[in-house]
Every structure is written in C-alpha cells, then in structure tokens.
Amino acid sequence: MCGLNGIFAYHPSASSPREQELFATREHMRARGPDGAGIWWSPERRCGLAHRRLAILDLSDRAAQPMASTDGSLAVVFNGEIYNYPELKAELERDGAAFRSTSDTEVLIHLYQRFGAKMVAKLRGMFAFAIWDQKKRGIFLARDPYGIKPLYISNDGWTFRFASQVKALLAGGAVSRDPEPAGIVGFHLFGSVPEPFTLYRDISSLPAGHTLWVDRMGMREPQRYHSIATTLAKGAREKVESATIDARVRAAALDSVRAHMLADVEVGLFLSAGVDSGALLGLIHDATGANVRAITLAFSTFAGTQEDEAPLAAKIAERYGAQHIVRHVNEAEFRHDLPNFLATMDQPTIDGVNTWFACKAAAEAGLKVALSGLGGDEILAGYPSFVDIPRWVGVFAGVRMIPGLGPGLRLLGSAIGLSKNTPKIVGMPEYGGTYPGAYLLRRGLLLPFELQTVLAPDVIRNGLFRLNLFANLSASLMPDPGSALGRVAALESCHYMRNQLLRDSDWTSMAHSVELRTPLVDSKFLSDVAPLLPHLGRNRGKYALANAPSNPLPDEVAHRAKTGFVVPMQSWTHAALFQPALPVGAKGLVSRNWAKHIFRTYQPAA
Amino acid sequence: MKVLALVPEAFGGHGGIAQYNRDLITALARSGGVESVRILPRLAAGPVGELPAKVTQADPIFARSRYVLNVFAEALWRRPDLIFSGHLYTAPLARHLAKLIGAPYVVQLHGTEVWREPSPAQRTALEKADAVLCVSRHTRAQTVKFTRAAQNRVIVVPNTVGADYRPGDREAARRKWGLRDEFVLLSVGRLDSREGYKGHDQVIDAIPELADQNRKIVYYISGDGDDRTRLETLAERRGVSDRVLFLGFTPRNELPDLYRAADVFVMPSRGEGFGIVFLEAMASGTPALGYAIGGATDPLDFGDWGRAIAADQLLAALDDMIAMPRPDSEKMFQAVRKRFGFDVFAQQVEDQLVRRFAAAA
Numbered sequence: 018m019c020g021l022n023g024i025f026a027y028h029p030s031a032s033s034p035r036e037q038e039l040f041a042t043r044e045h046m047r048a049r050g051p052d053g054a055g056i057w058w059s060p061e062r063r064c065g066l067a068h069r070r071l072a073i074l075d076l077s078d079r080a081a082q083p084m085a086s087t088d089g090s091l092a093v094v095f096n097g098e099i100y101n102y103p104e105l106k107a108e109l110e111r112d113g114a115a116f117r118s119t120s121d122t123e124v125l126i127h128l129y130q131r132f133g134a135k136m137v138a139k140l141r142g143m144f145a146f147a148i149w150d151q152k153k154r155g156i157f158l159a160r161d162p163y164g165i166k167p168l169y170i171s172n173d174g175w176t177f178r179f180a181s182q183v184k185a186l187l188a189g190g191a192v193s194r195d196p197e198p199a200g201i202v203g204f205h206l207f208g209s210v211p212e213p214f215t216l217y218r219d220i221s222s223l224p225a226g227h228t229l230w231v232d233r234m235g236m237r238e239p240q241r242y243h244s245i246a247t248t249l250a251k252g253a254r255e256k257v258e259s260a261t262i263d264a265r266v267r268a269a270a271l272d273s274v275r276a277h278m279l280a281d282v283e284v285g286l287f288l289s290a291g292v293d294s295g296a297l298l299g300l301i302h303d304a305t306g307a308n309v310r311a312i313t314l315a316f317s318t319f320a321g322t323q324e325d326e327a328p329l330a331a332k333i334a335e336r337y338g339a340q341h342i343v344r345h346v347n348e349a350e351f352r353h354d355l356p357n358f359l360a361t362m363d364q365p366t367i368d369g370v371n372t373w374f375a376c377k378a379a380a381e382a383g384l385k386v387a388l389s390g391l392g393g394d395e396i397l398a399g400y401p402s403f404v405d406i407p408r409w410v411g412v413f414a415g416v417r418m419i420p421g422l423g424p425g426l427r428l429l430g431s432a433i434g435l436s437k438n439t440p441k442i443v444g445m446p447e448y449g450g451t452y453p454g455a456y457l458l459r460r461g462l463l464l465p466f467e468l469q470t471v472l473a474p475d476v477i478r479n480g481l482f483r484l485n486l487f488a489n490l491s492a493s494l495m496p497d498p499g500s501a502l503g504r505v506a507a508l509e510s511c512h513y514m515r516n517q518l519l520r521d522s523d524w525t526s527m528a529h530s531v532e533l534r535t536p537l538v539d540s541k542f543l544s545d546v547a548p549l550l551p552h553l554g555r556n557r558g559k560y561a562l563a564n565a566p567s568n569p570l571p572d573e574v575a576h577r578a579k580t581g582f583v584v585p586m587q588s589w590t591h592a593a594l595f596q597p598a599l600p601v602g603a604k605g606l607v608s609r610n611w612a613k614h615i616f617r618t619y620q621p622a623a
Numbered sequence: 624m625k626v627l628a629l630v631p632e633a634f635g636g637h638g639g640i641a642q643y644n645r646d647l648i649t650a651l652a653r654s655g656g657v658e659s660v661r662i663l664p665r666l667a668a669g670p671v672g673e674l675p676a677k678v679t680q681a682d683p684i685f686a687r688s689r690y691v692l693n694v695f696a697e698a699l700w701r702r703p704d705l706i707f708s709g710h711l712y713t714a715p716l717a718r719h720l721a722k723l724i725g726a727p728y729v730v731q732l733h734g735t736e737v738w739r740e741p742s743p744a745q746r747t748a749l750e751k752a753d754a755v756l757c758v759s760r761h762t763r764a765q766t767v768k769f770t771r772a773a774q775n776r777v778i779v780v781p782n783t784v785g786a787d788y789r790p791g792d793r794e795a796a797r798r799k800w801g802l803r804d805e806f807v808l809l810s811v812g813r814l815d816s817r818e819g820y821k822g823h824d825q826v827i828d829a830i831p832e833l834a835d836q837n838r839k840i841v842y843y844i845s846g847d848g849d850d851r852t853r854l855e856t857l858a859e860r861r862g863v864s865d866r867v868l869f870l871g872f873t874p875r876n877e878l879p880d881l882y883r884a885a886d887v888f889v890m891p892s893r894g895e896g897f898g899i900v901f902l903e904a905m906a907s908g909t910p911a912l913g914y915a916i917g918g919a920t921d922p923l924d925f926g927d928w929g930r931a932i933a934a935d936q937l938l939a940a941l942d943d944m945i946a947m948p949r950p951d952s953e954k955m956f957q958a959v960r961k962r963f964g965f966d967v968f969a970q971q972v973e974d975q976l977v978r979r980f981a982a983a984a
Contacts, residue, residue: 028779029961029962029967029970029971030779030781030921030962030963030967032925032962172774173760173763174757174759174763174764174777174779175760175779175921195764218768219764221774234974234975235775236774236775237775238773238775238776239775482771483771485771
C-alpha cells in the first residue's frame, strides 16, 4: 500500500510542473508509505510522478516506485495490491516478458504494454495507479472496481494533478480551495462526502471501476470497466439450486481469502465477535493452516457486559488456533487521540474511530497487513436495510402516484410535532416509495428538507443542484440488479460502503502505516456470489458464511444479534462534546451533533 | 467539415472578442479537415477586409428576431457539421439549432460573462454543449461552478498574441514618444467608468511612493474613455500630473512600439477575462505586472517576467520590478510564443474542434 501523486502539464500554454509541489504533495502522505520514496520526471519534464512506499510484496529496492519500463517508455506509480499477480506474471513470462522484480507493480507495466487500457479487466485486487506513456505523451489512470483505494484528481484546464488523498493535493499549494457545495451538502446528508465530490470544487475522485486518459487534448471522459449493478444483474439471471448456496459461498470466500493472504510480510486479522471476521479467520486456517495474529478491540465501558466482544472473539481465536491480541481502549485514550484523529481525517466523516484504534493496535503489534471482514453485510444481505428498504418501497410506492402527497404528509407530520425526535418519520411518505428514496431514509443523517437547520440557503440550493442526489443514487441501480436484495446490495456497496466504510478504512489504516485488506470486497467474490444473492432471505447469507470454514463458527456467533463497535463511540463522542450523559434513545441526534462538530473542526491541509 | 459560426462580431469588429473569433476562424480555415466556415455576425462596425480562404461572412444583423430567423435559414440550407457559438448569448440558439440539424455544437466563453450565474437557458446550453471552450482557467472554473457540465468537456483554449508583438528597435520606439532616460510604467486599456476595475487609479496612487535613484518614473496611460477626467483629477490631487501622461487611443499599428518603449507594463485589473495586453507587452520585450484575480493569472505566469500578485502587494512588486535589470527581450518573446503563439493556438483549435468532431462529420 502506498501513497502516489503526479502532475501533468498537458496544455501547451501551461508552465512546467514544479518539483517543490510534487514533493510537498508526496510528503503529506508520509504515513502511507514510510519505507521509501521516489520522484520521476518525463524526459520533457511535463509530467512528474511521485510515490511513498509501504513495502509488502518484494521488499527490495528493485520494486521501488516510481518504476519505469526497461526501455523507459512507461513509468508507473501504484497504490494497492494485485492479488492475482503470480498468475498474471506467469502468463506474461510465457509470452516472453522479462521481469526484474517479484512485485505486482512490474506486472502493471507489462500488462499495459501488451493490452493497453484493457489490462484492467485482468486485475484482481484493490488498486489505484497511473502509467505515463511516453510514446503517446499521455497518462493512464485506473481505480479498482469497488473503489477500495482512493484516487483524487484535479484538472484546472492546463494541468492535471492526482494523489491518494485530498489534503495531499491541497498541500501542493496549486489546487484551488474553492468549496464544492455538493460535497458539503452530501456530507450533511450522509455523514461522509459522496463520491465523486470532495469538499473542494477542483478536486474529485476518479469513480470506482473507471479508467481515465489524459493527454495534450486534456482529460477525457472516464471510462467504466466494471459495474456492481451489472455484475448483480448478470448473476440474477442464473438459476440457482438452493441446496448449493452454502457450498458456493464457502468456495467463493475461501478463494478470496486465499488470494488476500498474498504477502512477503506477516498478515494479521481484525477479529470481532461477528460472523464476517470470524469466518475469515476460519477460512485463513483452512487456506494456509497458519496461526495468524488476530486483534480485537475491547472497550472499558463494556467490560463484563453483553456488548463486550472480547470473550467471544477469544473463543473464535482459540477455535482456529490464532494468537489473540485484545487491545483495550478507554475513554481517556479516545479523548487523547481525538485531535490527531480529526487532523488526519482526509475528508470529513462521522465514522472511522473503531478502525482507527484497530489499526493503531495492529501497528503496535508490528503488523503491516490486516484482513477485515468489511463488506460481508453489504454483499450477503446482513444489514436490516435488506429487510426494511424493500418493505418501505412496497408500502409507500402508492404515495408517489399522487403528486404533492408525500411533501404534504411531511408538512402535516411536522405541524403536529412528529418531526422533533424522529425527523425521518415525516419523510417516509415522501421518500419511502423508491429504492433511492428509501435508501436515503435508511442511511441519511439528515433529509434534504432538514438541511436548512445547518446550512445557508444558497449552499443548499447549489449543493443539491450539483449533487443531483437521486440521479446519483439511481445510477448505481443501472442496469437493474434484478432482485430486491440485489438493489439494496448495489446501493449499500456503491454509497455507504464506498463513501464511508472504505474511505474510513483507507485513511485510518494509512495513518498508522497499516494495509487493510477486505476479502469480502472483491470483484471475483462479487461475481461468485451474485447469482446467490436473490435467494438469500433473512440472515441466510450470513449463516452460509458462518458455515464456510471446515470447522464452522459456533452457533452463538452465527446467531448473535448485531451490535458493532458503534455504541461506546456514541456515548464517548457525546461526552467529549457536550459533557452531560447521553439521553436515552437519542442515537440519531448524537450522530447529527457529531457531524456538526466534525464539519466545524475539519481543517484542510496546512 | 463545414462550420457555422454565430458570433457577436469577427471580421470588421473591434475589441478582444472580435479578435479572438477572428483568430479562431483563421485557425479553423487553415485546417485541412475544414471545408468551409460561414460566419453570421451581429455587428461589423469597420471594413471586413480580406477574409481567409474557405471563410465567408454574412452581412451583420443586429435585430434579434431577424438574426435568429437568418441563422435557422442558413443552418437548414448549409447543413453544417459543427455549430460554433462565439458567445454565451448565442449558446441557447446554438443548442436548438444543433438539435434541429443533428450536429454537435461548441460554445466559446471569453470571461466576464460567466462571472455571474448564467440564465437557466444558458446554463442548459452549456451543460448540453459538446464542448465549451474557455479563454482562461478562471473562466473554466466559473463554468464548472455554475453548471453540471462534464468537466472533460470544458476546455481551455487561451487567447493568442499577434505576430507583430515582438522585440524591435527599442531606442527608436522611445524616441517616437520623446523619451530620454525616464522609467516608463505603461497601461493599455479602455478608460471606461463602468470598467473602473482596470486599476489605473491604483498605479497613480502608488507613483509618489515609487523612487528610482537616477531616473524619473513616469506613467503612460494608453486608451480613452469616460473615466479619463476622474483619473486626471486623481493625478492632480496626488501631485503627479507631470508624471502621468494620458496618450489617448493608440492605433493598433503603433502598439508594438509603445510596448517596446515602456519599462514595465502594469495593469492591476480586477476584471480580466484573460488580459491579452500582458502577453502583448511581454512578447514585445517588456515585463508585465497585474493582480492574481480572474483570468489574468494565465498570461501572468512567467516568473519574474510576468507576475500575478495579491492586491496588497502592488507597491512592493513595482519597487522590485523597477530595481530589476531589463530581461533579455528575445528570450521573453520566445517564451511567450512557445506558450501563446499562433501556431500553438492553431494546434489547439485543430485538436479541440477539428479532431474532436471529425468523426461526427
């Protein structure tokens, strides 16, 4: 894993890029890659690439980046892992390619040489990379199908810039800090900044599953090469025998775990008391027989209560022969870390605290790589949203037939005081009748009509216009994923998981120089389980995952009610901000106050 | 490829927009991929003169409804492969026209027209355009800010500097204006009270503070307009009437010598869509100074030779430039030409208009 950045003065009228800027952007990402750093310039000095390295595959200097091809016609900077690189390398070697290293980076060069932009279809992994093509005087960029790895781009009409982090681009000093109202409104609606927007108008993310070409004619339209909705739709057309589901989930998960264990350093695991990480541990045992180290967070507030995950996690660890590390976190440490947490945050987000401590613990244990169970709920229908959203759509679809009825009922509800403590209830008739609307109800922190309580009218007007919220949400449902569960899976994967979970995983892990890997967020795993998804009724998918290890998870794990880390964070953040104790049943309001605090204290790079 | 160009003015017109349209159409006509360019102007105040090969220009029609009718008639008759709208005001018309005949359309933006939010019809026309050409990065940023136009279709094609702006006989030029050893600050631009943003008053204000050990510092103001009286009064009040010279309107063919005669070109303007005068000065061998506001940051991107400064640094920057030895004018000319010469401009027109739409034609 690493940090990458580059500047390309593509326009003939642009002045040449400055090394000082390239350097400043790179050095803002020191924590992403403490093991090495490099800078590379194209022969005419119109394009500069920079890289900070966290060495995981081929620890030698031969694998340092930026890496140029033998003939000097290509140069690459890369952040991520290509899990199928041994197969790709063997294939390329059969075709006569000569390798100088055993790194996955070099595979990218050879693949581009042979297949050009189509190379991305061959990759399995998480990645963001850029390849300078000296013959064509252009640069090729790509981002993985799920958007696990970030890639932010900025184009002012003369010069194209990119980096792994928003704040790194700002640190270069040449990118405008003019605000993007769509990013601001998006954060207040969801608690994270929805891609492709950032808080800055001139910085956007390259959409997940897309490639981009930039040359003297400027930045072209990003090209999509992977779509979650398409994969789900294709899967939904396949006939599935119910009896085969468990075996297929097992095969898919085992295959993904095996792929994700690829490393020249030790690989650990974040272990909770839930199904996803527990199953991963069991599958690691099946795949490698190794006794990996597993890290569990234990919160002082929960000691001795039902919510304490440590005892159950210890049982799971013991079952699969893992070395269990229980890392205790108390409120004092939370408060101590909070300023650093807020300062390191790349884009404002209301989550990420738990991953922050898990990664901190991994770094303390000397781990560079850890697997995470992230994604199991999104693809195996684990969230309550898989039940709620289709139900709401069924109930409220009729309301939409009568124009004005939804907003009318909302106003009525507000008038009789329904909106005070449960603001979303009054929005149900207005938004509940469609998948995007119901999704906003489920995941939204605020609903559009509530924005006026936190933002100025012109920011709301401009932001909603530019965000184009429902078009944005609907786009992730095209083509139709073919089943109710598929639609929810697409929405959860393309919004909550991409904008919130994966972003938080990236910046919190990178802040501790730890690579976080997600075997359940994987394009191959997705296409393997997509046919099964329409047939996964309530909890069916999670049970299948719990049974995936040859020695299945104990029943008390498989049937444990979902709790999550969130609860102590809720009360701690509330206490950190407002001193008095948390009012009962006010979870939603705490999130909103926390969001306000995050937004107020968010600082762009110095 | 046949191009239909809707423009406020081009050949026979005055000012920056007419000049840009002339340059662009000249570049288009030179392209091997272009069969013809038909210009439909609203205005042509002066003589049209000789048109480039493959270019024809209709008589100007100022009346709006007649202009629209004529545009539709021409489009249906000529069936162009590309519609070029040389101004934001004709963008909605270009959009409807393009839809009617099934051709792509391109909108050219010059600067200040998008400093305010465009009308809904204009916004839609920008969002649906196959390309929006902007003269500066700032114009582009404004376009991106006010529309949902796909960023990859909003492109910068900057103004180009005329070939006759180049270093020449500086001593002869200085004799022309009766200069001996004075240090000459120069501004070139209309003295329009509505365009008071050009910043002449700030230079006049600064003059008493400026000092040079050996030379008298004078300020030459080229251009005329209804703001002149105010500026003259200001010079008197500041006690620098003898050092501020109002030249009035300078004919186009005398401008290169005027730039050559000057020591520093300064125009602390707050409202430049691009600021071609900065490039003209530098191409003629005179370093230039202005504010990093609006489009001026693009021509003023030449290090010591062309500086865009913050608004509170005018005095310090002037002091610094007065102390700086005069740069090698040939080097400066080459640097400007390399980035803003006509060949570079023509290549961009070829790339962004001809190559981009050749497949569609």
